[in-house]
Amino acid sequence: MADERIEEITKKIATYPDFPKPGISFKDIFSVLLEPRVFRNLMAVLEERVRRVCPGVQAVVGLESRGFLIGTPLALALDIPFVPIRKKGKLPGKVKQVSYTLEYGTDVFEAQESSIKKGQKVVILDDLLATGGSMKAACDLVTAMGGEVLLCLVCIELLDLKGCEKFSHPFDAVVKF
Numbered sequence: 739m740a741d742e743r744i745e746e747i748t749k750k751i752a753t754y755p756d757f758p759k760p761g762i763s764f765k766d767i768f769s770v771l772l773e774p775r776v777f778r779n780l781m782a783v784l785e786e787r788v789r790r791v792c793p794g795v796q797a798v799v800g801l802e803s804r805g806f807l808i809g810t811p812l813a814l815a816l817d818i819p820f821v822p823i824r825k826k827g828k829l830p831g832k833v834k835q836v837s838y839t840l841e842y843g844t845d846v847f848e849a850q851e852s853s854i855k856k857g858q859k860v861v862i863l864d865d866l867l868a869t870g871g872s873m874k875a876a877c878d879l880v881t882a883m884g885g886e887v888l889l890c891l892v893c894i895e896l897l898d899l900k901g902c903e904k905f906s907h908p909f910d911a912v913v914k915f
């Protein structure tokens with residue numbers, strides 16, 4: 739049976755052609771956040787999936803910045819820690835780094851050294867999967883720190899880009915375009 743909540747979330751995701759540059763069709767999670775009922779339904783769907791697929795999860799890892807918007811309420815709902823992965827130079831203290839490839843050049847993700855424990859079971863959360871470069875880098879960083887990625891979860895997957903082929907961990911998306 740179709741989930742009416744997901745149908746409504748899908749309709750609420752606004753599309754902006756040619757943003758941020760020509761040829762890119764931008765899917766905007768913020769249009770969902772404008773409506774508390776739809777946002778709450780999105781969070782409920784995410785929570786249900788995590789509870790079903792990985793009931794033993796011990797932390798939610800969110801990717802800067804849009805992954806923070808949904809990662810923090812999910813961590814609270816599950817009553818487990820929220821761990822931020824940020825772009826280079828923004829986290830204090832000792833950090834672990836991973837480089838990843840962008841369309842032009844590379845970028846660096848960082849996590850605070852003590853934020854992920856050895857053997858800790860995590861779900862990695864982001865708003866959107868496009869090329870999969872960000873999610874792959876996050877998987878690599880969590881794994882290098884000794885964490886175990888139980889699930890990579892996003893609100894929106896852009897199917898044409900085949901981003902989920904970049905990494906081998908279990909993956910799920912609420913809405914697919």
Ligand code: PRP
Nearest residue numbers: 802803804864866867868869870871872
């Ligand atoms: C966007 C989006 C994902 C990532 C997906 O983030 O929020 O994190 O790109 O792209 P990929 O699958 O090709 O790696 P962005 O880096 O634009 O930053 P933001 O979240 O701070 O807006």
Ligand code: MG
Nearest residue numbers: 802803804805
């Ligand atoms: Mg992002």
